[in-house]
Amino acid sequence: MSPLLEVSDLVKTYPVKRNLLGRVRERTTVTDHVSFTVERGETVGIVGESGAGKSTVGRLALRLIEPDSGSIVFDGRDVRGLSRAELREFRQRAQMIFQDPFSSLDPHMTIREAVGEPLTIHRGLKGIERDAAVTALLARVGLRADQLDKYPREFSGGQLQRIAIARALTTEPDFIVCDEPVAALDVSIQAQVLNLLIDLQRERGLAYVFVSHDLSLVRFLAHRVAVMRKGVIVEMGPTEQVFTDPQHAYTKTLLEAIPDPRAHFLGRRAEADAGRAASAMVGTGKES
Ligand SMILES: Nc1ncnc2c1ncn2[C@@H]1O[C@H](COP(=O)(O)OP(=O)(O)OP(=O)(O)O)[C@@H](O)[C@H]1O
C-alpha cells in the first residue's frame, strides 16, 4: 500500500528584499527539497532548532500554504491538483493542532458550540444527535458533561488542548499535524495529553506529524523522526536508531543538548506501545 502522505522535494521561499518598486530582489529558502513519507497510523516527529522550517513543513503538508515547487500526495492523490470539493474533503481528513489552543477557539462560543459546529457543517448532525456526538467526543478527551456550556477562558491550557483535539476529531481525520501541541503546558499535563494522542492513534489508526523542539517528547511519541536544520532534513530514520546512533553531526549536537530527566519520565515510544498493548489485554487500558 502506498503511504498515507508522501511529500517530495518541497521548496518554499519567502521574499526578503524588494527594490523601490516593490519587486522582489532576493528570496530566502525556508524548506529546501524536503521529502518524507507518513504511513497510516504512524507518528513522524520533526525536530530541529527554532527557524529550521518545522512548522512550515507542517503547513505545506496540509496545503495551508503553497510550496514554490514539489509535490504532496495524500492517499494516492496529488493535493495540489484538487478541485474545491476535493480540497474540502482533504481538509476534513487532514487536520492540525497548534501550540496555543485558545487562539484556535472562538472566545464567544461555548465548548458545546465549538465542537458541535463542525459536526453540523461536515457531517450534517443536528439536535439530539449532534449533542450526543459532542458529549461523546468531549468525554473521550476527558471532559465532563457539566463542562460543555462553559467558554474557552474558563478552562486550563491542558483542557483547552483536549477540546482542540476533540474539535479536530469531529471530521474523523486520518492525519493530524501537531505543531508543538504541549509546549505551553506544565510537564505533568504534557504527559496526559501525549498519552491521549497515543490512545486516539491506536483507536482510530490516526497518523501524526509531530513537530517539536523537545527531543524527549519526540522520542516518547514518534515511530520515525526527521531532523531539520535550515530548511533541510539532514537525517531521518526510526526514532530509536536516530537517538542511539545518530549519523549526522547536527543530530549529535542536538542530542547532547538534551537536559535529560524528562526522557526517563516519559519513556520511549516502543515502551509506550508495549505497555498499552499489555494493559489493553488485561482490560485496564483506561486512563483518567
Ligand atoms: N510568512 C513568512 N514570511 C517570511 N518568512 C517566514 C514566514 N513564515 C516563516 N518564515 C521564516 O521561515 C523560517 C522557518 O520558520 P518556521 O516557523 O517553519 O520554523 P520552525 O522550525 O517552526 O521554528 P520554531 O521552532 O521557532 O517554531 C524562519 O526563518 C521564519 O522566519
Ligand SMILES: [Mg+2]
Ligand atoms: Mg514552529
